[in-house]
Structures are given as C-alpha cells and as structure tokens.
Amino acid sequence: MKRIKKGGQEYIIGYHTQEFRPEPLSEPIICKGKTAWLGIGYYFWTDLDFAHYWGIDFKRANTGYYEIYQAYIKVDNCINAVFDEEGYFFFRQKIEEAIQYFKDHNINVTLEKVNKFLTDNIWGKLGVEGIIYDDKPLNSARTDRIHSEIPDLYYKKRIQIVVFNKKNYINFDLLLEEQDGSEA
Amino acid sequence: MAQKLDYKKLSAKFTKELKKFDKVSLLKWMAIDELRENPIQSITPLKLLAENQAYSYSHDLDIYLPAA
Numbered sequence: 001m002k003r004i005k006k007g008g009q010e011y012i013i014g015y016h017t018q019e020f021r022p023e024p025l026s027e028p029i030i031c032k033g034k035t036a037w038l039g040i041g042y043y044f045w046t047d048l049d050f051a052h053y054w055g056i057d058f059k060r061a062n063t064g065y066y067e068i069y070q071a072y073i074k075v076d077n078c079i080n081a082v083f084d085e086e087g088y089f090f091f092r093q094k095i096e097e098a099i100q101y102f103k104d105h106n107i108n109v110t111l112e113k114v115n116k117f118l119t120d121n122i123w124g125k126l127g128v129e130g131i132i133y134d135d136k137p138l139n140s141a142r143t144d145r146i147h148s149e150i151p152d153l154y155y156k157k158r159i160q161i162v163v164f165n166k167k168n169y170i171n172f173d174l175l176l177e178e179q180d181g182s183e184a
Numbered sequence: 185m186a187q188k189l190d191y192k193k194l195s196a197k198f199t200k201e202l203k204k205f206d207k208v209s210l211l212k213w214m215a216i217d218e219l220r221e222n223p224i225q226s227i228t229p230l231k232l233l234a235e236n237q238a239y240s241y242s243h244d245l246d247i248y249l250p251a252a
Contacts, residue, residue, distance in 0.1 A: 032220065077189060090191040094198050105207050107214070121213060122201050126194050 011072035014044025039119025
C-alpha cells in the first residue's frame, strides 16, 4: 500500500477500475445498489493486482478492455478496520449492533443492507467519511486464480477503501489505459 | 501517520443515533432503498411516499427522496 504526502496532508494511493472508454473519466463512478457492499460511495483498491482482477472479471464485457485510474485518498476520517486494532473492533462491534437493531425490528437483512443503512443514516452524523476494509481475496467469478500458495491461509489482504464523498480524494487520473488483462 | 478517528467517542454516539432511529424511520429508509434498487418496479413505495409526504428527485442518486 502506497502513501504519499502532499501539502502536509497524507494520502493513500487508491486504484479505481472501470471499463475502457474513448474519453477517460474525470471523476470515479459512484457505486450504488447491490454491489455497494460497504455502502454507497467511491471504491478504490489499494493493490494494483486486485484492481486488475476486478477489471478482468467485471469491467471488460462490452469492449474487451478495462482501465485503471489512480487517486490520492484522504483517510483521516475513515474507519480503518484493516490496520488499526481499535478501528477493527469498532467496525465489528457496530456492524453487530446494527444487525441486532434490524433483528429487534423483525427485519431480515444482509450485511450489504446493514452497510447501506449505516452509510445513509449513521456514518455521516458521526463524521465518518469512509471505511478501509479487507476480505478474503477469493472471487466467485474465477476459480483458477491462485490467491495463496498455501490455502486456506490467505495472507494477502484484499483491501478496499470506500469514501462517501468526493472531497475525500484528489488527483483522480488515468493510470493504465486499455488493459486486456494479459499483464495481470 | 495520518490522524485517526476517536473511536471511543464515536462508539457512544453511534449507539445514541441508532436508538433515535425508530421503526417508522427504518421502514421509510427501506422504501427509499428499494426505490434505489428497483426504481421502475417500486411504484408502491413511491406512491406511499408521495401520499404521506413531499418528495423530490435526486439526480445524483437517480432516485426519489423525501423532501428535506
């Protein structure tokens, strides 16, 4: 994971994958709906490998090519559930509290639903502007990709950053254009 | 290192905010979320929203939302 300092502010470099288009994006595309599993927002990978995998698996259906953009992500007000002990336990506890809240109201929910609820109704009131999270690097779309030489120990974290607001990133720009996946 | 959130303070605030969010608010949010997922199919919650309160169209989210 790369960090950079600019004007006294520290940023994490994030990668945003989208389908190839003749005119490159000037802003990342907001993720909403069912795939917004950490809530509606702008999603970035911290590792180029996973940015490529995302492009190969999901972002080249129409043109055969994907592109990877780069941005500097301001994470000061993000819950860091990956590298911060307090952040991890806070996030875990609050997800559990939210699940219990839904159960108390006799409503069946998924984790994705809970996260969307929190993004829409709670995080903003707390000043939380994003989440750094990781999960197993498995992907149901592909079974032939080797994520670990010694499964089921997935020692390489699949980290994503979601930020809920455009003010949490700067310098969004095209990094790798017209990728066919052969480099990944 | 970047500065980080005060998780202890946030924890109490989180619980307070969750308590304040009653069942009516929850159901209203669920209707809005359903509209976001299925804007065309979700005519019923849209009608309900329209009947019960003013709403407006959010171009950013591409859904109808209760008026602020």
